[in-house]
Amino acid sequence: MILATVSSDPDFHKDVRASLEGHLRFEAAWDLSYQDASRLRGLTPEHQCILIVDFGDPPLAMPVARAVDGRPQISTIAVKGGGSREELLQLMQAGVREVLPNFTDREIRQAAARAAS
Numbered sequence: 001m002i003l004a005t006v007s008s009d010p011d012f013h014k015d016v017r018a019s020l021e022g023h024l025r026f027e028a029a030w031d032l033s034y035q036d037a038s039r040l041r042g043l044t045p046e047h048q049c050i051l052i053v054d055f056g057d058p059p060l061a062m063p064v065a066r067a068v069d070g071r072p073q074i075s076t077i078a079v080k081g082g083g084s085r086e087e088l089l090q091l092m093q094a095g096v097r098e099v100l101p102n103f104t105d106r107e108i109r110q111a112a113a114r115a116a117s
Contacts, residue, residue: 001116002047004030006037006064007054012079012103016052019105020112026050034060040068049074050115052108055081055091062090069095075115079103 003026005013013031020026032039034057043049051068055061055078068074075097082088082099091099098111 001026002028002030002043002049003112004032004040004049004051005054006032006034006051006061008033008057008060009054012054015103016079016108019108023109024050024112024116034064037064037067040064040074043071043073045073047073050112051076052112053078053081055079055087058087062094065091065094065096077108077111077115079108 005016007013017029030039040051051074053061053064053076065076065078068076076095077098077100078091078096079100080103081091082101088099097115100107100111
């Protein structure tokens, strides 16, 4: 399984990995910017992926979620998203599996564990 994080904040990538370290095993970890998220299109059905997207900037993050919609091998988790009912509905329509309004280690671990199962 691949862990892919998408954010413009280098600390976001580091914090997600630190939250999951020792709890889940990944064959690879990709730290992507919003612009580099097109790399996810290269994932084949054999590559299971947990995608954790920083929704602190929804106009940059939403296209990432929409780009992987309909790809069952990618489980998307939106962090810092769903602040409004409209945004929550947009996330659900984009196929986002989990929406975490806040970044906490416990919530990241639980969401990733659900996505991995």
